[in-house]
Amino acid sequence: MKNVIFIAPPSAGKGTLSNMLKDLGYLHISTGDMLRSEINKKTEIGNLVKEIISKGNLVSDEIVFNLIENKLKTNSLPFILDGFPRTLKQAEMLNELFIKLNIDNYEVIYLDISLEEALKRALGRLTCECGKSYNIYNEEFKPKKEGICDMCGKNLIKRNDDNEESFKVRFQTFIENNKPIMDYYEKKNKLKIVDTIEGTNMVFAKVKEILK
């Protein structure tokens, strides 16, 4: 299986697809999850990024790149990059790292979604610390018991940047930064686009086909 870089607006379903790919033996590397873990552990990095994240703005390229570099240097599984790169600079830094680590077996998958659909998903999203994600506005993704994870029984959490104000900043920031990233990977002939409107199972089937 090929390595994969997911680039997608917030709430397009990167996390859900990553969880499905994990079952096929993939290592899920999410910069958002790593940063939230730093915040929860109250580390120096966590304290530095807490406010930036809660407002929906981007953390510095250097901080996120260091997290990614450490993960990729110490793992040999096929990997999913979820939430990185988010700027052209990050894409260039990643390219340098791939050259250093001899990684060329990868695809970049863009998950397409409209602002309206993404906002609806974000406002209904609940997550569990085990990585499972739910949506209270979608019958298919509701937890069986309100507020409780079906998988591990822990209480579900609402991300504090999943409110309308932060979400719109995150979506807008994404749109502004994303075009040069898409162009960058298109030129490398690495870019595939998948429309998420068809539902999770169909999207997953398409993603698996691309990564074969």
Ligand code: AMP
């Ligand atoms: P996510 O879980 O991917 O939606 O990320 C949550 C937040 O973490 C983002 O809104 C940013 O504030 C920060 N973040 C995650 N990945 C990156 C990145 N590659 N570059 C800068 N900031 C990031």
